[in-house]
Amino acid sequence: MKSTRAITIGLTFVAGLYFILDFIVPPTFPGASFQGVVATTTPASMVVRSGTLPPVTYPFLGQGNMRPQILLAERDVEGLPKLTDVPLRQVGPGTLATVRIGPFAVKSVDRAAVVTAVGMRVSLSPGQKWIEGASNEPVAVPRPEMSLLIEQADSRVVRTDPGSIELIENGKRVVHHLGNRTVVMKLSRYGAGSEVQLDEAKAGDTIQIGPATFFADNRDAAAQFNLVVTTMAFGIGLLSLGMVHSRILIERRPGWSLSVFFFAAVILGVTTGIGKYANSGSQMRAFSDFVVLRIISSVSSAVFSLLAFYMAAAAYRAFRVRTGEAALMMTSALIVMIGQTPFGFYMTSWMGERYSALWLPNIAAWIFRVPNTAVFRGLVFGIMLGAIATALRYWLSMERSAS
Amino acid sequence: MFVFSCIVLWKISVAKRNPDKVYIRPIAGLKAIDEAVGRAAELGGPILFNPGTDDFTNIQSLAALGVLEHVAKKCAVFGIPMIITTCKPVMVPICEDVIRSAFDEEGRPELMHASDVLFIATASDLAALGAAALMLDRKVSSVFLFGSYDYTSLLCSEGGKLAGCMQIAGTADYYQIPFFIASCDYVVMAEELFACASYLSRDPVMMGSIAGQDYGKLILFCLLALGVVLSTIYGIGNPLNGFERLFTY
Numbered sequence: 272m273k274s275t276r277a278i279t280i281g282l283t284f285v286a287g288l289y290f291i292l293d294f295i296v297p298p299t300f301p302g303a304s305f306q307g308v309v310a311t312t313t314p315a316s317m318v319v320r321s322g323t324l325p326p327v328t329y330p331f332l333g334q335g336n337m338r339p340q341i342l343l344a345e346r347d348v349e350g351l352p353k354l355t356d357v358p359l360r361q362v363g364p365g366t367l368a369t370v371r372i373g374p375f376a377v378k379s380v381d382r383a384a385v386v387t388a389v390g391m392r393v394s395l396s397p398g399q400k401w402i403e404g405a406s407n408e409p410v411a412v413p414r415p416e417m418s419l420l421i422e423q424a425d426s427r428v429v430r431t432d433p434g435s436i437e438l439i440e441n442g443k444r445v446v447h448h449l450g451n452r453t454v455v456m457k458l459s460r461y462g463a464g465s466e467v468q469l470d471e472a473k474a475g476d477t478i479q480i481g482p483a484t485f486f487a488d489n490r491d492a493a494a495q496f497n498l499v500v501t502t503m504a505f506g507i508g509l510l511s512l513g514m515v516h517s518r519i520l521i522e523r524r525p526g527w528s529l530s531v532f533f534f535a536a537v538i539l540g541v542t543t544g545i546g547k548y549a550n551s552g553s554q555m556r557a558f559s560d561f562v563v564l565r566i567i568s569s570v571s572s573a574v575f576s577l578l579a580f581y582m583a584a585a586a587y588r589a590f591r592v593r594t595g596e597a598a599l600m601m602t603s604a605l606i607v608m609i610g611q612t613p614f615g616f617y618m619t620s621w622m623g624e625r626y627s628a629l630w631l632p633n634i635a636a637w638i639f640r641v642p643n644t645a646v647f648r649g650l651v652f653g654i655m656l657g658a659i660a661t662a663l664r665y666w667l668s669m670e671r672s673a674s
Numbered sequence: 675m676f677v678f679s680c681i682v683l684w685k686i687s688v689a690k691r692n693p694d695k696v697y698i699r700p701i702a703g704l705k706a707i708d709e710a711v712g713r714a715a716e717l718g719g720p721i722l723f724n725p726g727t728d729d730f731t732n733i734q735s736l737a738a739l740g741v742l743e744h745v746a747k748k749c750a751v752f753g754i755p756m757i758i759t760t761c762k763p764v765m766v767p768i769c770e771d772v773i774r775s776a777f778d779e780e781g782r783p784e785l786m787h788a789s790d791v792l793f794i795a796t797a798s799d800l801a802a803l804g805a806a807a808l809m810l811d812r813k814v815s816s817v818f819l820f821g822s823y824d825y826t827s828l829l830c831s832e833g834g835k836l837a838g839c840m841q842i843a844g845t846a847d848y849y850q851i852p853f854f855i856a857s858c859d860y861v862v863m864a865e866e867l868f869a870c871a872s873y874l875s876r877d878p879v880m881m882g883s884i885a886g887q888d889y890g891k892l893i894l895f896c897l898l899a900l901g902v903v904l905s906t907i908y909g910i911g912n913p914l915n916g917f918e919r920l921f922t923y
Contacts, residue, residue: 501764504764504767507766507767508766508767509763511766511767512793514788515788515789519789567797570800571797571799571800574800574829575799577829578829582828582853585831585832585835585853585856585857588835588856589855589856647848650863651848652894653864654864654865656865656887656894657846657867657868657869657887658733658734658868659675659678659679660682660868660883660886660887660890661733661868663682663683663883664880664883665736669686669879
């Protein structure tokens with residue numbers, strides 16, 4: 272028992288340490304991350320050599336199929352060889368890689384390069400294999416009007432240049448030379464950023480650049496592990512419920528008829544879930560759509576609509592003015608509620624522009640902007656510190672319920 | 675965060691050496707737990723505990739488990755039946771384990787049943803309505819709503835109000851706190867939720883972490899005050915304001 276607990280404590284600590292070192296430390300280390308609007312970029316490039324042939328430079332300039340793919344040879348779960356597409360930062364001098372560009376449409380050909388339909392020049396070199404995109408057959412010489420795939424297999428990386436990016440930070444232009452382990456994240460207005468390659472960062476994009484970590488490229492595997500554990504827990508919960516309800520049914524305990532509903536609901540749920548992935552137009556799919564769109568969706572809407580009435584009932588009970596604080600709360604609630612309606616505007620707009628600060632909508636906005644935000648931020652500070660302290664206790668196995 | 679963690683660990687070591695030196699102010703909601711359990715013992719009805727609408731990956735759910743353990747121990751002592759409702763299947767075995775340990779510790783393992791933990795539905799609104807229906811159906815005496823809640827908090831708590839239960843809620847979701855205040859008898863707000871387990875157990879290690887948390891708040895407050903003064907003097911965006919540059923990136 273003691274050794275089991277020791278193993279659990281050790282695993283918990285290691286897992287927490289990985290999370291801190293991989294997710295928290297790199298972006299928060301001062302000077303490690305930079306954010307700004309892209310002004311210009313200098314594209315990344317990679318120089319590879321096949322055997323004793325001259326080295327070939329591949330600039331990372333294009334979009335989509337024109338962008339060189341770096342493929343590393345790996346083995347899949349059955350031990351069969353496969354090629355895996357990796358970003359530039361995962362290769363370094365000495366790496367054995369296959370480089371692939373295309374397929375793309377050829378506009379014209381000269382001795383040293385082909386010109387694509389969009390005017391890009393792609394160098395030709397002796398170490399490359401030229402493949403017709405349509406038939407997948409190798410060709411001796413590229414020709415105009417063909418779909419071409421260029422592949423340079425089993426070549427050693429001589430050097431990589433991650434490129435550089437000029438960001439506008441706080442009104443100043445700053446050039447950052449990217450390192451081999453730098454991650455470029457494109458930030459969106461609405462959500463978290465997504466990793467992009469340097470050539471995908473366009474002028475005007477908001478970019479954050481920062482260090483990658485050792486485990487950064489294995490986050491998908493960690494997320495899948497989490498999914499597996501959650502699914503297992505789902506199964507355990509379902510099994511537990513099945514055992515409980517089957518015992519109730521067998522022993523005919525009071526309320527056993529409800530246990531029948533449980534099993535019926537499980538069968539219905541499983542059938543609906545399977546039907547979701549059935550072919551469109553099939554009966555299973557139609558059944559699944561009916562259950563989700565006609566029954567569950569309607570019931571959820573009805574439940575959500577209950578909230579309006581519950582809110583009115585709770586507010587009627589809660590807004591009793593017995594103390595000074597309650598009176599203050601009631602007054603501010605009235606101002607905010609009425610101030611957000613057109614009636615609130617009409618009530619006070621007669622004062623004129625000179626006294627616009629006393630208009631109900633403006634007072635309501637001030638209440639939201641100043642005291643409400645101050646309290647909100649204070650709560651958030653306290654919550655975050657409390658959450659960190661609690662997480663620290665769980666990480667170090669000091670929490671009593673964790674034992 | 676590193677500095678804050680060091681402060682917390684330091685206060686934990688201080689608390690281990692001098693457990694009587696750490697003081698946590700009384701929290702009304704937690705003091706009322708005994709009152710709620712006593713009410714359930716008198717009325718003979720079960721206690722309903724809802725650990726929130728999220729699973730164990732949410733720190734609030736983990737904090738709620740600390741309260742669940744304490745309430746389960748009280749129920750074991752007085753022989754009060756418990757109902758735990760959840761909308762996350764993964765919380766079912768976790769809650770079962772917590773209450774089983776609590777009942778075992780009080781020497782009443784026979785009072786614990788696996789059927790005490792009910793997974794109602796994955797949808798939080800349906801789970802809330804199911805919990806409300808249970809409160810009415812089984813004549814629940816006291817309700818504990820601790821953890822992370824979404825918009826369904828009011829569905830749960832109004833159901834308890836309609837059933838005439840004594841309700842104690844605790845959440846750190848700022849948008850749900852007003853709803854709980856309107857419909858529950860006692861509310862444990864925001865950071866108090868994370869102090870629950872420490873307050874209830876009086877464990878020196880856990881109380882030390884709360885003290886460390888307060889030191890962290892003090893440091894944060896000092897940094898805020900310094901930032902306000904310097905921003906007032908230099909203005910926002912002034913390159914001379916090195917303090918602002920330190921916290922901007």
